[in-house]
Amino acid sequence: MRDNFLWGSSISGGQCEGGYDSRGETVVDIMPQGKGTRFQYLNDPGRYLEHPDEWYPSRNGVEFYSHYKEDIALYGELGFKALRFSVLWSRIFPEGPDHVSEEGLQFYDNVIDELKKHNIEPIITTIHFDMPLWVVTKYNGFYNRETVSLYKEYVQTITDRYADRVRYWISFCEINVMNHALYMVGGTIVPEGKTREEVLLQCAYHKLLANAAFTEICHAKGLLAGCEIAGAPTYTLHASPADYLLKMKADRDNWRYADVMAKGTIPYYFRQDLQRNGVKISEEDQAFLKANTLDFLAPSYYRSNLASSDGTAINPDLQVTPFGWTIDPAGLRIMLNELYERYEKPVLIVENGLGTYDTVEENGRIHDSYRIDYLRKHIEQLKTACEQDGVDVIGYLTWAAMDLVSTSEGMMSKRYGFIYVDLDDQGHGTYARSRKDSFFWYQNVIRTNGEEL
Numbered sequence: 001m002r003d004n005f006l007w008g009s010s011i012s013g014g015q016c017e018g019g020y021d022s023r024g025e026t027v028v029d030i031m032p033q034g035k036g037t038r039f040q041y042l043n044d045p046g047r048y049l050e051h052p053d054e055w056y057p058s059r060n061g062v063e064f065y066s067h068y069k070e071d072i073a074l075y076g077e078l079g080f081k082a083l084r085f086s087v088l089w090s091r092i093f094p095e096g097p098d099h100v101s102e103e104g105l106q107f108y109d110n111v112i113d114e115l116k117k118h119n120i121e122p123i124i125t126t127i128h129f130d131m132p133l134w135v136v137t138k139y140n141g142f143y144n145r146e147t148v149s150l151y152k153e154y155v156q157t158i159t160d161r162y163a164d165r166v167r168y169w170i171s172f173c174e175i176n177v178m179n180h181a182l183y184m185v186g187g188t189i190v191p192e193g194k195t196r197e198e199v200l201l202q203c204a205y206h207k208l209l210a211n212a213a214f215t216e217i218c219h220a221k222g223l224l225a226g227c228e229i230a231g232a233p234t235y236t237l238h239a240s241p242a243d244y245l246l247k248m249k250a251d252r253d254n255w256r257y258a259d260v261m262a263k264g265t266i267p268y269y270f271r272q273d274l275q276r277n278g279v280k281i282s283e284e285d286q287a288f289l290k291a292n293t294l295d296f297l298a299p300s301y302y303r304s305n306l307a308s309s310d311g312t313a314i315n316p317d318l319q320v321t322p323f324g325w326t327i328d329p330a331g332l333r334i335m336l337n338e339l340y341e342r343y344e345k346p347v348l349i350v351e352n353g354l355g356t357y358d359t360v361e362e363n364g365r366i367h368d369s370y371r372i373d374y375l376r377k378h379i380e381q382l383k384t385a386c387e388q389d390g391v392d393v394i395g396y397l398t399w400a401a402m403d404l405v406s407t408s409e410g411m412m413s414k415r416y417g418f419i420y421v422d423l424d425d426q427g428h429g430t431y432a433r434s435r436k437d438s439f440f441w442y443q444n445v446i447r448t449n450g451e452e453l
């Protein structure tokens, strides 16, 4: 792989940070554990107040807040070249737009300095599914244009503070996941009298303006701006026009955000959807989008999708994880080529990994050969995409550096890390960290710059 390739991992504040008492609440703090209930409260943020006994795992995460030195020392031992983490907006502006928390700013100063001490490049995501609750309850998130200004203020504040030590900035985690998780990604509740589609598209438009504002701020300070897209190729089940049309729609839904952010123009199909749903696109906004395009694209990649007009959901040609996610290493190569062909901008892979159950042996060891196998096959495809196809990939960050609270189910037992955290789905455990077999394997991958897999 190229010199200075950014090997490492990602984590996010809402899933690992904890430190609940020293910050404002965020959207994920009101999501209880359990697939059945997890997303139910999201359209009714008041409802969680009536259920104080539920377990809300993101409030504690894995207490990175108090363990960050120990955790970063382990990342140093792994040989990470980069770590992507997110700043919690609610730690910087805990109660509203008028008060900045110096204590909150100081925490990320400490994290960044600790990373630098271990020669790890810090990469910041400004929002990773963690909108402050006050932005939701007072402004209704990105449905409201006012939130673009609030977000700008937040980005100004953190870039002013960290620009001297952080070069790579990512506006949002998986902006396109808004298509199916509007509340979590947009911080928005569908108001009465509006359709979900109308609200989704208004929210998307404002979020794209927010991304352009973020990019403008980064460029004024000489920083590199990126945004995370959930990247996934879509295959057709049958060679039929009906399946192909479904694939075409899925691809458009997937790439429409990146199209705007990377090219600065709204593609015709997206423009038509926006206008049909009452979104006003002004000349001034279009000029602003055009003037502020991203420097790099930051895809996540977990699985591929299937377009089938007969309702088949799982690709019969692929294996799935215990959580039903398809395993498709070649899909990574395809996605990288699709992305690079479309935008021709450097690519930083910011998430890729296997979420599954791990077993701790009596001697405390964790033999996660399945994770090694998954990552090895994906890195092989990454190398082919770079060395054979010519895609300009500048780094590969796995999900996740250590076990943390899963987004979909709020589970700890769906584990992704190289570092095991002793915590169960109900929050019982010592929070002790231990190295899995994959820890030593990835350490060697980084040491040999991807030569030894």
Ligand code: BG6
Binding pocket: 012, 015, 173, 174, 230, 300, 351, 355, 399, 405, 406, 407, 408, 409, 414
């Ligand atoms: C990505 C998110 O979508 O997938 C992460 O950016 C998330 O926050 C990851 O954890 C894996 O998904 P899950 O639902 O298994 O945690």
